[in-house]
Amino acid sequence: MNMPIRVLFFGSTAAVTSKREIEMDVDDETHARTIFDQILTEYPRLAAHRLLFSVNQQYATGDEIIRDGDELAIFTAVSGG
Amino acid sequence: MNMPIRVLFFGSTAAVTSKREIEMDVDDETHARTIFDQILTEYPRLAAHRLLFSVNQQYATGDEIIRDGDELAIFTAVSGG
Amino acid sequence: MFNKMPAQDYFHLTNEPLDLTSIARRVVPPECGATVTLDGYVRQFTKDRETLFLVYEAYEPMALKEMEKLIQKAKQDFQISNIGIVHRLGRLEIGETSVVISVAASHRKAAFAACEWLIRELKSTVPIWKKEVYVDGEEWIEGENL
């Protein structure tokens, strides 16, 4: 069963992908890691960066089970302050 | 040979002596300690306080040789900040 | 003088200029005696390269959650009363304040330690990014600047 999720990009990752946000249909009960890997395959230039991942606005390990409507994000090491 | 000097009081020491400043005539080449001791004798209630001493706006040890026109001061442990 | 509002923690992202005084004052409860405030701003030179201006971008809802976590952790680990954290976003000119962290405490030692911990953690965990714009190009900075 497919379900829609959103993946957000910021700063460097938005520049590399030329996108701020994509929608994807993924299988139910997919691990976050699978989705992140799929995006890295689609945008190989991302791999040159120090990446961080989040699921529903929490830092992600990749083990998270993704559900309908979840909000994922891929961004580089932060530089606020 | 006598010479005039000034001794200043602040905060607690001004309250205890009811004075902000006194003028004294002292012998030339007197040690600061001698003058401070003389004032403590005159105002014995000062001895109940944690006192600090200065000569010409520098913390004093008592060994300073006092000269004409010097500015001495007696005050309690500081409490700014 | 104290504000009429009760002193409290707060955290905030804004596109408007930051005012140190009003931020530092919002965290002060009546039993406190000292506030320590860290004020970060746009440097004109980074390793001899001249910056024209900066752009800060945040993953706003996550940044706010991370800021709230930092405040909770700091209040658990340090003997402090209140914390204020405000980070500016958007375009910042040279010299403008990008971040203010204020910590009020009865004992200033704890306020210093907590404020130093908070800025270090903010720079490594809160999802905000800085783009340096130079005369001859621009780059998103990745990772904490030392």
Next chain:
Amino acid sequence: MFNKMPAQDYFHLTNEPLDLTSIARRVVPPECGATVTLDGYVRQFTKDRETLFLVYEAYEPMALKEMEKLIQKAKQDFQISNIGIVHRLGRLEIGETSVVISVAASHRKAAFAACEWLIRELKSTVPIWKKEVYVDGEEWIEGENL
């Protein structure tokens, strides 16, 4: 934005209210990235006794000399750029700022350490005294409050 005046050390005694922002900003040179500011103010309660207001008095010329010594020593011992110290004198109401110490540095660690050292030294060496005025009396405080 930076002031037109070049950033510099300064130290000052005043009967006027203190403004954190303007003090913190006067010490910032273009190569710096952070300022740490200590802001001390009048507590409403000291050990459950309620303060109505405070009076600060200084041995002004000596206090300025001691402040200048602290600045020189701090700049020798810590890797910092500029220091500002302003102490208020006269009558202060509850919540009003009595002292502001701002330290600008390229590396914030040095700014934190120097600011903490400066307030500790100021409280033990600069000839300024505080009188607490309570509902039922008043007293000159002798020695540093902890």
